[in-house]
Amino acid sequence: MGCQPEWKSEKEEQSYWNATVVDTAFKVLYQDKNPNRALPLYDSLLRSSNRTSLYVKATRLAMLANYNFFFTLDKAATSRYIDSALAVYSENNQQEHYPRSYVGLLIFGGEMAFQQANYTKSNEYFFLAKQLSDKYLDPCERSGFTYNAAMVSYRQQNYTQSAVYFKEAFASQATCPIQTGGIVLQQQEILSNIGLCLLRLKQYDSAALYFNKSLQMAEKYKDSLGVVAIEKIRGVYYGNMAKISVVQGKLQEAEQLFSKSIALNSRPGYEITDALSAQIQLAEVYQKLGQYPRMKVTLQAVRQGLDSLPNSDGEVNWRRLTASYYRDTNQPLEELRYFKLYNELNDSLVQNQKLLVQTDLAQQLKAKEQDLHITVLTKNNQLNRIYLLTAVLLTVMAAIILVLIYQNYRRSKKNVVTLSFLNNEISQQKTALEIANQEKDRILQVVAHDLRSPIGSTVYMADMVLMEEQDEKTTALLESIKSASHQALHLTNELLGIRSGEQSSTQKERINLALLVKDTIQQLNYKAAEKGQDIHLENDAENLMIKGFPDRINRLVGNLLENAIKFSPLQGKIIVRLDNQTNQAILSITDNGLGISK
Template sequence: MCKAANCAVFLLLLLAVSCRQTKTTEMAEATFWRQSLLDSTYRILFREKDTVKAFSFFDSALQRSPRVSVYPRAARFDLKANYYYFFTSDNEATARSIDSALAFYNTAELQNRYPRTYVGLLLFGGQIAYRLTQYSKANEYYFRAKKLAEAHLSPCEQTAFNYNIAMVLFRQENYRASLRHFREAYAQQESCAPQTFGVVLQQQEIQSNIGECFVELKAYDSALVHFDKALAIAARYKDTLGPVFLDRIHGVVAGNKAKVRLAQNRLEEAEQLCLKAIALNDREGYEVDNAREVKLQLAEIYRRQTDFSAMFRVLGGIMTNGQPAGAGQRLEWQRLMAAYYEQTALPELAIPYLKAYSSLNDSIQTAQKQLTEADVARQLRDREQQLQIAVLKEDKEQALLSLGFTIVFSGMTVALIYLVYQHYRRSKKTVAVLQALNKEISAQKAAREEEARQRHQLITEAVIRAQEAERSLIGLELHDNINQVLTTVKLHNEMVLEGLGEPRQVLPRTVKYLQDCINEIRSLSRRLSAPTLGRISLEESIKDLIDSINATSKVTITHQIAGLENQVLKQELHLGVYRILQEQLNNILKHAEASEVFVLIEQKADRLELSVTDNGKGFAVQGRKAGIGLLNMQTRAESLNGTFQLESQPGRGCKVAVVLPCQPSLS
């Protein structure tokens, strides 16, 4: 994969040179400030590395300029960020400077006026946040940049953002999502013309990265196809790339193919590919870090071939040029060194490497956990935003309904006043009656508005409580069940890989644990997922739900469905009946201590009746505050213009009855 520093610089330069459809205002202003101020400041800063002189010149020139704009003030902090980035290792100072530059574009109007400048800063800031392991911030910057880019930039210009998002997702081990964004970036890249050096270099790199995604997904044939595509692009534009970059590309691709052959245990082919990759890139000015990674692959090949002298020679050669730079390479080097001493009957020498391996592995796992948590947090934020949008839409609809009611009422009031005026001279008694009537109507309006406000508040609170309860349940299920099972599977697999257990004994248990995990995930998914609307009938949805609960043997559910005859109802009615039944069955499982449940669904003329009866312990309905589940069922029934009725007594079970108006779907 592309290294972080090179990617940041490369993508920012690509963004700068690919702006062919820039709005006149932004392009004209950028050109003016570059010629009058920025180019000279950059020369002083980057050639002389004198920040005092550079910014004194900048401030003086800005004061003399006849123009006043937010652009140069933000650019001053961008200059600082670039200085810290290129000439120091102070990533925190770089991040502060970028954030200061972004703060100048603090309104939607400014962001839309300077879209390329703003998204370029977001891209730069996301890369630095990623270096600082501030993964939530990096996610936020990248996806905010992508959203603005899609609104203002051409497909070619959007490539950089999709590419960066794909890189972050790959690091988060979300390989399918990473693959999707790499493909989107490549499709956008093909719209770039002319095919410059930078465009061609990134095209072949994207193909290699797509191949690496397939390697992680164990789709090895697909991975090889995309590695060959990367070579084909390099061959097509060999005159543009030049011999050095051609060798670098061939070396990287050979190493990637070796990884595939190693995974397939085709060791001789993997060895030849590794030697080719090392010969091409293990020299100054080439992909030395990639060559070091390939050497680790070669050492693993020799380990499997039990050629321990060759293995030790390769590992020692890595150390000759300095210890591996990346944490992943250091981890693999420590593992291989420990394996070498263990397999050459020198276990006491393996202990320091095993300790170093364990410590570094814990550190990497912690960082990986933070990455995954950042991705999950972003997804939850997106889901929250969608829920908030839905609530706002509902508020808007209710406001429009209230406005319409107010207009109608106001018209009625005007009519009443007119009648009062016409009859005032005839009878004072009639006037008094009409005034009383008007007061009564006003009181009813106020009561209805208060009732609507209270109901809306109840619905909103119920939605929020249900959302929090759902999140807590999902978190507990993932942590207490699925996470523990997968941890056990990981430990068993590590035992087999390290030769500490008999595979024929360990692997069957691993398969069973994985099946348990699959069953847990299927059960969790079934609780979360809505019925397959439009493809199966309500009768089939209900049967599927009941069968899934009966399979748990926690309660016996019998059911009777009459009048539906496999017809497809309207989606909102279908989903409403399904969710009400699902909610009540969940309540029974959690609280009722029932052994039997009877579900009856009947369609009569223009209405659908649902009743759920259990033989559980029951409860006193009077004086009992409705919980989230009961409130959700009642709210769903009333939103479909239906009725909801609850009957229960202590020791005599519970019955829920719902009546809903219905019409079959015309689709």
């Protein structure tokens, strides 16, 4: 299996693997609540695909992180698997190729580090997530980081910054192209969380406005969200509005709202943690109303809830209220016992909260960004120094080049004089050559012109003799003399630059190659006869027509035959063969001469 990228984008790759491997394996994990079947299924589906990538390797580790987070509640193991998944990308320097997956793991790892009070690591992970989100993710995708930053700031009691982050996350999610049910649920939760921030900031009217907006959004999409989700949201809404009633002194109204919230969310599968928080606050309302029997019953219900679902904040508030109950009901020994228990846990939580506040996420992110900015400026200064040195060197080099150019210019001026003298000499020699060439042409014209007359006379006399009856042998010889004389006359005309009554020598003609070769053989038979040689023509095509220059072909064949006669021994045999092969005329001349050595 190969690991080379086969997808155009990370989204395309995620879609492929989620559909073929990841979704199926995770579904089994959440059904079984253990990885005994999910992991082998994951590996089997991966092998069946006959492909692999860093994404599926990291996601397998992320699946084990999810198992420990949701089912074993082992935060340390969860963190280890998240760090291992991050290493799959970082060790291969592929963080920027998988920004969505890497940012998701950083946020998950930052949250786990936060829950383990490792705030330095948490802030480091959140900072890296912010850097990658700002660089590679669109606003919709960046909302995940902003939402988690808002939650961390809220727990650090930086409610103003938390509200800013929540509003930014809400605006980012509004840019998502498809408003799914999951996005709607988170948006209504964000509106509710903004209300909680404003409640902490004592902006009660604004808080109530955001609580109402949250419920209105949920009611708008209630058909797609379903009955259970809507009832959970209503339960949270009633609890939040009850908090406003408490600070406004409307205790009866707060009691009714808390009771409605608890009735909705205390059921299995609902928001049990929120219902537990509402019960604690309802017990405090009963204390303020002096309804201690109800306060006791409510605290007993809270105790049962904390035993099945431990919660440090809920535990410390239960101990505080229990001590207050025994104080108000004049039970000093019980009051002292629970007050001591409260102080032990509260001191630990206060110390942890101080440390948490000191590592304010917003300030840490700002400080890291400033450090990064300073580092960039430092590098820029170093580059500027390099650029300055380079500019100085270039300036020096330019000065040297100018000096060399000036020296070369002076030498060039001297060379110009020499070149001018040489050019004059060359011009004079050229003129002399042109005159000589013209004289040569004149001589050739005279010679060619003088040759035309005797050659023409030879042709005339051959014609005159042929007009009289002659024997066959004499007729053949006269025809050869006539043909040879015509060729000599044509060559003479070419020297003179004329071809009387013919087309330009650059234009091809249709030629009967068989007849042309026969004529050439007849013209040279006398030379062959002198050496007792026999020229034999083998011709399979009597009318072998080609396009070409007849005089040049005649000379070519003549030259080849003359060479064959010259270099063949006495009594030798010369074979001339003509063939027509696939629209090509093939002329071959074979002799038994020595040939040319290779």
